[in-house]
Amino acid sequence: MDFSLTEEHQMLKKAARDFAAERVRPLIREYDPLHKFPRELLPEMAEMGLLGVCIPVKYGGAGFDYISLGIVSEAMEWADASVRETIAVHTALNSLGIFQWGTEAQKQKYLVPQAKGEKIGCFGLTEPDAGSDVAALNTRAKKVGDTYLLTGEKMWITLADIADHFLVFAKTDPEKRHRGISAFIVERDFPGIQTGTIEGKMGVWTSNTGWIRMDDCEVPAENMLGEPGEGFKIAMSCLDNARFTVAAGAVGIMRACLEASVAYAHQRETFGKPIAQYQLVQQLIANISQRHDIGELLVQKVGWMKNMGIRNTRETSLAKTYCTEAAFASASDAVQVHGAYGYSSEYDMERHLRNSKAAVIYEGTTQIHQLLQAQYALGFKVDKPLRRELPPYDAEVWG
Amino acid sequence: MKAIVLMKQTPDTAQLSASMDGLKLMAEGGPRIVNPWDEYAIETGITLAEDHGGEAVILTMGKPEATEAIKTGLAMGCKGATLLTDDAFENSDSLATARILTAAINQMGDYDIILAGKSAIDGDTAQTAVQVAALLGVPYLGYVAKIEAVDFDAKTITVVRAIDGGRETVTSPLPAVVSVLKEIGEPRYPSFMGIRKAAKAKIPEMGLADLGLSADEVGAAGSQAQWLQVTLPPAQESTLEVIEGEPEEAAKILVQKLLAEKVI
Numbered sequence: 267m268d269f270s271l272t273e274e275h276q277m278l279k280k281a282a283r284d285f286a287a288e289r290v291r292p293l294i295r296e297y298d299p300l301h302k303f304p305r306e307l308l309p310e311m312a313e314m315g316l317l318g319v320c321i322p323v324k325y326g327g328a329g330f331d332y333i334s335l336g337i338v339s340e341a342m343e344w345a346d347a348s349v350r351e352t353i354a355v356h357t358a359l360n361s362l363g364i365f366q367w368g369t370e371a372q373k374q375k376y377l378v379p380q381a382k383g384e385k386i387g388c389f390g391l392t393e394p395d396a397g398s399d400v401a402a403l404n405t406r407a408k409k410v411g412d413t414y415l416l417t418g419e420k421m422w423i424t425l426a427d428i429a430d431h432f433l434v435f436a437k438t439d440p441e442k443r444h445r446g447i448s449a450f451i452v453e454r455d456f457p458g459i460q461t462g463t464i465e466g467k468m469g470v471w472t473s474n475t476g477w478i479r480m481d482d483c484e485v486p487a488e489n490m491l492g493e494p495g496e497g498f499k500i501a502m503s504c505l506d507n508a509r510f511t512v513a514a515g516a517v518g519i520m521r522a523c524l525e526a527s528v529a530y531a532h533q534r535e536t537f538g539k540p541i542a543q544y545q546l547v548q549q550l551i552a553n554i555s556q557r558h559d560i561g562e563l564l565v566q567k568v569g570w571m572k573n574m575g576i577r578n579t580r581e582t583s584l585a586k587t588y589c590t591e592a593a594f595a596s597a598s599d600a601v602q603v604h605g606a607y608g609y610s611s612e613y614d615m616e617r618h619l620r621n622s623k624a625a626v627i628y629e630g631t632t633q634i635h636q637l638l639q640a641q642y643a644l645g646f647k648v649d650k651p652l653r654r655e656l657p658p659y660d661a662e663v664w665g
Numbered sequence: 666m667k668a669i670v671l672m673k674q675t676p677d678t679a680q681l682s683a684s685m686d687g688l689k690l691m692a693e694g695g696p697r698i699v700n701p702w703d704e705y706a707i708e709t710g711i712t713l714a715e716d717h718g719g720e721a722v723i724l725t726m727g728k729p730e731a732t733e734a735i736k737t738g739l740a741m742g743c744k745g746a747t748l749l750t751d752d753a754f755e756n757s758d759s760l761a762t763a764r765i766l767t768a769a770i771n772q773m774g775d776y777d778i779i780l781a782g783k784s785a786i787d788g789d790t791a792q793t794a795v796q797v798a799a800l801l802g803v804p805y806l807g808y809v810a811k812i813e814a815v816d817f818d819a820k821t822i823t824v825v826r827a828i829d830g831g832r833e834t835v836t837s838p839l840p841a842v843v844s845v846l847k848e849i850g851e852p853r854y855p856s857f858m859g860i861r862k863a864a865k866a867k868i869p870e871m872g873l874a875d876l877g878l879s880a881d882e883v884g885a886a887g888s889q890a891q892w893l894q895v896t897l898p899p900a901q902e903s904t905l906e907v908i909e910g911e912p913e914e915a916a917k918i919l920v921q922k923l924l925a926e927k928v929i
Contacts, residue, residue, distance in 0.1 A: 274865075281855045285854050315856050328858050330857060
């Protein structure tokens with residue numbers, strides 16, 4: 267067993283962490299109180315290759331493996347959840363979905379500009395009345411000639427007001443419940459689509475979260491991703507990739523909390539000595555440290571499974587659940603280590619605490635994932651092979 | 666256009682601690698980085714190559730682990746690199762280092778410009794680049810803040826140099842050795858595509874014999890200066906004074922105090 271990163275991984279990690287520290291975090295500290303999306307980072311992220319990190323070079327990406335998607339997700343969320351969310355939605359939910367399920371023509375038309383960062387993609391699954399219960403979604407797609415007319419509303423969509431391309435899920439055969447869902451690539455310019463921003467979130471203030479409304483939105487039939495009725499499987503496979511970035515990002519929060527808490531504990535003195543000397547403070551730091559390392563191992567394992575082409579729905583779900591809950595607990599502990607300063611926006615801890623709460627809800631609540639874990643353990647759920655699996659990483663093929 | 670960038674791998678001085686021996690830091694595998702000033706030279710070389718065609722290549726003298734730093738430069742966009750490494754090069758002072766670099770440059774064919782950071786953050790002598798220029802017999806333009814104009818066909822360059830108390834604009838024939846300041850342009854981040862190429866790159870190495878130098882021209886034997894000891898500066902005692910009052914009044918008092926202390 268080899269836990270070491272390759273030279274390529276190490277260089278990537280350093281570059282991503284430098285970018286997070288020098289560009290992302292200062293901007294987030296400025297924009298978070300303003301609830302402002304750091305749009306100016308997108309061209310910089312595109313230039314570096316962050317937006318297509320694990321997409322093959324022939325499709326416009328940087329050609330790194332899936333472990334690298336975890337490395338950059340961890341690095342970005344160390345600074346703030348919002349930039350990692352951009353990668354999760356644009357790269358993992360949308361681009362990898364097209365990479366796995368798309369036709370060659372769809373890849374050339376949509377994946378290539380997305381991997382280069384020339385176009386931004388997002389993912390429209392959740393609806394006002396359908397979150398964890400995907401089969402309950404109400405958006406309909408009616409075929410008229412060579413066009414589908416999509417009608418319905420999507421909620422809590424990251425990058426709704428930013429994206430150029432939307433991967434949207436709608437029922438083409440409502441009688442069949444989740445087997446009647448199909449996936450569509452929708453462009454912002456298609457007639458009948460509107461988007462807006464949702465205000466009043468508890469955290470991730472620099473992330474753009476919004477709604478998509480479609481009213482007989484005209485989508486060419488050739489823009490269906492996969493086959494009719496395959497939408498549920500596509501959505502779940504996309505979530506396997508995005509949840510991996512959520513888990514990795516949560517490890518980044520824990521690293522940020524650990525670094526800040528250690529530094530503060532050494533520097534802050536009470537009763538004549540640094541608070542690092544007090545065992546109850548040490549306990550808080552030990553908790554964060556332990557959770558961080560457990561989370562890191564879970565994420566590394568999922569990255570490895572993806573590289574090997576091993577189905578990882580169970581392991582990804584487990585990593586997502588553990589890491590997001592652990593990040594929330596660690597951010598809370600870090601606030602405690604920092605005392606009143608931790609409660610203040612002068613330090614990053616309160617922001618990480620607010621942000622980390624979102625991740626135990628989105629991309630499947632902890633409760634849904636716990637049900638899933640129980641179903642796997644009890645033998646109620648067994649993954650079946652997909653018509654198209656996410657290809658295992660092959661350095662030759664990725665270019 | 667061909668730019669040769671003189672780049673050094675240095676200890677990461679931001680991570681130095683009292684427990685580290687400055688002289689042995691590199692040998693012991695302490696944190697190492699591209700000399701931050703050289704990052705500006707790399708950026709300048711890559712920008713010149715982008716603007717005028719051609720390439721920027723890296724020339725480094727150091728231990729085999731300096732390939733880490735070289736690969737960072739390649740990932741930023743330099744097209745090639747050579748590592749000058751030999752046990753005989755150990756303990757070279759700036760002149761001996763310049764001799765080694767010059768011997769390598771003389772084997773690299775035609776070049777238009779040699780770039781370097783203003784100094785290295787470890788030795789901080791700021792002598793190597795000017796010594797390379799002297800040994801090569803080409804002009805040296807030190808502390809360059811801006812390249813005003815460059816014409817590689819006419820072989821001329823006009824730069825703005827920082828000098829005591831001001832700036833001067835000078836024009837020089839090319840090739841020349843140019844050392845740059847941070848105003849020259851913020852170094853770019855390595856691109857991910859660049860990282861993938863750099864990670865796979867094999868860095869050619871040259872040693873004493875390849876350069877046609879003798880052992881008494883390099884290392885401690887070829888050096889005028891010796892480093893007897895390297896230590897961290899003693900911690901400075903500092904006092905804190907809080908100026909009370911309205912911001913405008915407090916600012917005036919602060920200015921008076923800074924003037925009195927000759928800070929401004």
